[in-house]
Amino acid sequence: MPAFFVKHIKPICFTLCSLPLAYLAMLFFTDQLGANPIERITRYSGTWALRMTLITLMATPLQRALGAVWPFRIRRMLGLFGFFYVTLHLANYIVLDQFFDGYEIYFDLVERPFIMAGMAAFLLLIPLAVTSTKKMMRRLGKRWKQLHRAVYLIAALGVLHYFLLIKLGWFEPAIYLLVYLALMLMRMPIRETLSKIFKPRQVTDPR
Amino acid sequence: MLIKSRNTHDCLESEVTDYSLYMQRRRFIETSAKGFGLAMIAPSLLLSACSEASPGSDTTTSAGKQDQELTPYEDVTTYNNFYEFGLGKSDPAKYATKFNVKPWTVKVEGAVENPGTYDLEDLLKGMQQEERIYRLRCVEAWSMVIPWYGFALADLIKKLKPTSTAKYVQFETLYDPKQMPGQRGRALDWPYVEGLRLDEAMNPLAFMATGLYGKDLLGQNGAPFRLVVPWKYGFKSIKSIVAIRFTETEPPTSWNITNSGEYGFYANVNPKVNHPRWSQRKERRIGEFRKRPTLLFNGYGDEVASLYQGMDLKRYF
Ligand code: HEM
Numbered sequence: 001m002p003a004f005f006v007k008h009i010k011p012i013c014f015t016l017c018s019l020p021l022a023y024l025a026m027l028f029f030t031d032q033l034g035a036n037p038i039e040r041i042t043r044y045s046g047t048w049a050l051r052m053t054l055i056t057l058m059a060t061p062l063q064r065a066l067g068a069v070w071p072f073r074i075r076r077m078l079g080l081f082g083f084f085y086v087t088l089h090l091a092n093y094i095v096l097d098q099f100f101d102g103y104e105i106y107f108d109l110v111e112r113p114f115i116m117a118g119m120a121a122f123l124l125l126i127p128l129a130v131t132s133t134k135k136m137m138r139r140l141g142k143r144w145k146q147l148h149r150a151v152y153l154i155a156a157l158g159v160l161h162y163f164l165l166i167k168l169g170w171f172e173p174a175i176y177l178l179v180y181l182a183l184m185l186m187r188m189p190i191r192e193t194l195s196k197i198f199k200p201r202q203v204t205d206p207r
Numbered sequence: 208m209l210i211k212s213r214n215t216h217d218c219l220e221s222e223v224t225d226y227s228l229y230m231q232r233r234r235f236i237e238t239s240a241k242g243f244g245l246a247m248i249a250p251s252l253l254l255s256a257c258s259e260a261s262p263g264s265d266t267t268t269s270a271g272k273q274d275q276e277l278t279p280y281e282d283v284t285t286y287n288n289f290y291e292f293g294l295g296k297s298d299p300a301k302y303a304t305k306f307n308v309k310p311w312t313v314k315v316e317g318a319v320e321n322p323g324t325y326d327l328e329d330l331l332k333g334m335q336q337e338e339r340i341y342r343l344r345c346v347e348a349w350s351m352v353i354p355w356y357g358f359a360l361a362d363l364i365k366k367l368k369p370t371s372t373a374k375y376v377q378f379e380t381l382y383d384p385k386q387m388p389g390q391r392g393r394a395l396d397w398p399y400v401e402g403l404r405l406d407e408a409m410n411p412l413a414f415m416a417t418g419l420y421g422k423d424l425l426g427q428n429g430a431p432f433r434l435v436v437p438w439k440y441g442f443k444s445i446k447s448i449v450a451i452r453f454t455e456t457e458p459p460t461s462w463n464i465t466n467s468g469e470y471g472f473y474a475n476v477n478p479k480v481n482h483p484r485w486s487q488r489k490e491r492r493i494g495e496f497r498k499r500p501t502l503l504f505n506g507y508g509d510e511v512a513s514l515y516q517g518m519d520l521k522r523y524f
Contacts, residue, residue: 035286035493036349099497169294169394
């Protein structure tokens with residue numbers, strides 16, 4: 001990795017992660033969101049929420065593959081951007097889409113599995129976002145890592161949310177599912193698991 | 208009453224929409240900006256504003272009272288569900304630009320006295336042309352108001368003379384993957400088919416459109432001619448028709464074949480019968496910010512409710 005890239009990894013990452021938002025703002029202020037702007041924002045923010053979540057999951061495999069520490073230095077920032085796009089997605093749903101219609105939102109929450117999955121993901125993200133500071137990391141120590149494993153479930157719920165809402169054609173959610181599965185597989189300690197399974201049992205003498 | 212007939216030589220709305228279209232576009236920025244502003248300074252104001260929109264206090268129960276501001280031509284022609292041209296809303300406008308509709312023939316088959324393969328021009332001969340402004344309610348909970356141009360479906364059916372055994376009419380869309388790139392995938396079971404009970408088809412509201420905004424239909428809107436049944440969800444209003452079949456039994460319909468749990472044969476607009484995965488109580492009129500309540504039969508109950516007397520609309524959704 002070029003030294004410049006590694007040295008300035010945080011501002012570079014921040015800029016890149018802000019681009020989708022900048023593009024959305026550009027569309028908004030130049031009136032290019034199309035005939036149904038709210039639907040467009042819903043889809044756009046949802047898509048980037050899921051992408052950022054999956055990108056966050058790439059940090060660990062990247063770190064292992066490259067043997068470099070920089071992926072870990074941006075991991076929390078990536079996660080927070082994921083949280084940001086999910087929040088934007090939810091705010092758009094509550095403010096622009098439903099316009100604070102508590103009745104509709106309530107029925108969506110209790111009747112629509114896809115909304116339930118999305119909301120579960122959002123609720124699970126909150127403690128992760130809250131504990132994303134260095135201070136919290138230090139304070140929680142080992143438990144921080146355990147807590148933040150919830151992101152595996154969150155990403156799965158995001159993919160599930162997408163599968164449940166699609167009207168026709170499972171192609172796009174299937175791509176996200178494949179990426180998710182690949183990222184999960186990479187974390188499996190495959191060699192150790194295999195050797196555990198195939199290792200000949202040591203027969204101990206009961207006597 | 209919403210059927211607005213008009214001599215076609217009158218000045219049509221299409222000639223005066225450019226400005227309103229412009230305003231409409233600006234409006235989203237303004238209304239949403241206002242929405243955000245309010246959200247930050249006065250949540251209580253918003254809450255009261257929100258109760259205004261609750262179904263109980265709604266005054267627009269009769270269709271006539273709903274304002275009928277036309278959806279801008281640009282939106283009507285760029286925001287379409289026409290999966291033959293792709294799954295995205297802007298795909299039809301993108302891929303239908305070279306859609307060739309000439310020559311166009313229509314097969315008429317089944318329980319009918321005048322079967323055959325007709326040139327479209329011959330089929331349309333003698334049809335009384337008129338403009339009708341209808342609301343279109345998509346099953347995805349958005350809606351438009353469109354000035355169609357065409358003729359009553361009943362007139363065409365009378366010309367074709369179904370036999371006494373005919374109880375249903377089925378329509379079929381063109382199958383031509385060369386022209387319709389969406390048909391190269393298997394999103395739906397092509398060709399697209401739709402159908403109506405014969406008495407539904409004979410209802411004066413059922414319409415065959417050949418144009419909108421005073422212009423011939425564009426490919427994305429179902430050129431050269433399509434069905435418009437304003438009291439049913441948009442997917443019933445089949446586009447680019449190449450076959451009309453009169454049948455004795457309920458004909459298969461595309462969305463019902465694809466997912467019978469979510470899309471029925473009748474597909475009447477009904478705020479009380481939700482789509483299994485989303486609410487149908489409200490809809491977003493394209494160009495508007497707040498959702499508005501959806502009306503039973505899309506507000507055309509006076510004209511069509513009698514067709515469904517005694518039917519359980521929850522069961523026959
Ligand atoms: C907080 C609760 C959430 C709510 C209320 C919510 C609501 C919605 C709604 C209403 C749609 C549009 C459905 C449609 O077009 O029919 C949508 C789409 C979507 N949402 Fe969410 N969502 C939530 C959380 C999430 C989360 C956590 C993710 C990902 C991590 C996500 C990713 C997506 C994606 C990928 C789409 C589809 C975009 C597309 O159609 O291209 N959502 N969501």
